[in-house]
Amino acid sequence: MVQSKTVEIAGVGPVLFERxxxxxxxxxxxxxxxxxxxxxxxxxSFQRAEEFVHAKVDWIQGQLVKMRAHSQSEGSTKPAVDIIxxxxxxxxxxxxxxxLAAQHDFSYNKVFIRNQKTRLGTCSSKNxxxxxxxxxxxxxxxxxxxxxxxxxxxxxxxxxxxxxxLMDKLVGDGKAEAKRVREYSIRHLLGSPQMPVGQPxxxxxxxxxxxxxxxxxxxxxxxxxADIRTLKETADTLIEQLPIGLPQYHSRNQAVLxxxxxxxxxxxxxxxxGSEVGLSPERIRQIRNQAxxxxxxxxxxxxxSRLIVxxxxx
Numbered sequence: 001m002v003q004s005k006t007v008e009i010a011g012v013g014p015v016l017f018e019r020x021x022x023x024x025x026x027x028x029x030x031x032x033x034x035x036x037x038x039x040x041x042x043x044x045s046f047q048r049a050e051e052f053v054h055a056k057v058d059w060i061q062g063q064l065v066k067m068r069a070h071s072q073s074e075g076s077t078k079p080a081v082d083i084i085x086x087x088x089x090x091x092x093x094x095x096x097x098x099x100l101a102a103q104h105d106f107s108y109n110k111v112f113i114r115n116q117k118t119r120l121g122t123c124s125s126k127n128x129x130x131x132x133x134x135x136x137x138x139x140x141x142x143x144x145x146x147x148x149x150x151x152x153x154x155x156x157x158x159x160x161x162x163x164x165x166l167m168d169k170l171v172g173d174g175k176a177e178a179k180r181v182r183e184y185s186i187r188h189l190l191g192s193p194q195m196p197v198g199q200p201x202x203x204x205x206x207x208x209x210x211x212x213x214x215x216x217x218x219x220x221x222x223x224x225x226a227d228i229r230t231l232k233e234t235a236d237t238l239i240e241q242l243p244i245g246l247p248q249y250h251s252r253n254q255a256v257l258x259x260x261x262x263x264x265x266x267x268x269x270x271x272x273x274g275s276e277v278g279l280s281p282e283r284i285r286q287i288r289n290q291a292x293x294x295x296x297x298x299x300x301x302x303x304x305s306r307l308i309v310x311x312x313x314x
Contacts, residue, residue: 007050011057012036012064017049026052030063062296065218089113089136097129097147104170106151120146120181123153142184145177210262211235215304217261218295231307235263238303242294244287252277256284257291 004018013036020027020039026049027039040049053060090113097111108123112130122130135146148170156163167174211232244253256277259268270281279287295301 002046005046009036009050009053009057012053012060015053017046028053028056028060030060036060036064058293058297061298062293065296065298065301086133089133092136093131093133093143093147096143097131097151100144100147101151104148104151106154108151108154121150123150123157125157127154129154138181138184142177142181145171145181149178210267213267214261214263215307217292218301218304227307231304234303234307238295238300239263239291242291244291244294253287253291256287260284260288 002019004016006014006016009015015036015038017038017040019042021042023039023041025041026044029037029039031037036053038049038053040046093113094111097108100106101108108127108129110128112128113133114130115134116132119130120132120135124130129150131147131150135143138146149167152163152166152170156166164174167177171177211228214235215231239254239257242254242257244250244257256273256279257263259273259276260270261267270284273279273284274281295304
């Protein structure tokens with residue numbers, strides 16, 4: 001039985017199909033190198049796997065755009081996390097954990113240092129602390145925040161009011177520091193596509209943030225605009241041209257998309273929009289995803305890519 005093969009898929013490029021004993025279903029993955037791989041369970045044929053990929057071309061193209069945008073934002077310099085001295089990083093994290101625990105009178109059980117893809121730290125019900133080895137690459141104050149965050153969970157196991165009161169005592173403004181860590185780690189450590197959070201308080205600021213929010217959703221990575229006015233004009237033009245659903249629903253679906261991203265005012269939830277236009281939240285989600293798939297297509301996304309830069313401090 002053939003264990004793997006590579007097939008050229010129109011609109012995607014080479015796709016690697018590999019047999020997998022662990023896979024229980026067909027699984028498509030797009031790696032940071034822009035390589036597309038399909039895990040094929042032993043109960044499925046390669047022909048069925050190819051048909052599955054053809055049905056998911058739009059989704060794969062969106063993921064490829066995301067990976068390329070992230071790769072461009074990182075530049076050609078090799079990230080620091082790729083050249084970590086594991087022993088030194090482990091020593092550094094454990095020493096800092098012991099110091100902060102003693103300084104703030106925390107106690108914990110065991111400590112584990114791992115190389116994780118998405119989580120910076122964990123605290124188990126038994127007060128075992130887990131730290132991502134990449135935390136050693138954070139600036140000192142952000143590394144301390146991650147460690148203190150997990151130590152705080154030895155006393156408070158949730159993220160409720162009591163937890164954030166404790167974090168405020170430890171770091172000054174716990175939620176502000178959490179945002180700094182999240183934004184820094186997205187750009188430099190984890191590379192996980194996330195939506196930017198928070199809205200400026202002024203009306204003009206909300207509109208600017210909303211168009212950047214839409215651009216971030218398209219490129220699947222936080223961005224800010226190099227040219228706000230041109231960004232707004234370009235985004236408006238693209239949205240007006242999108243064939244979202246049947247022609248008779250075109251205007252309604254455009255309005256749904258604009259309301260979701262707050263392009264004409266405050267962003268609204270799917271439930272709020274649904275009550276106004278008579279659609280279910282699930283249908284609104286489908287409209288949003290359909291629009292984003294179209295906007296992520298290279299023929300459209302390239303019009304926006306020249307107007308944005310990687311998100312950073314304003």
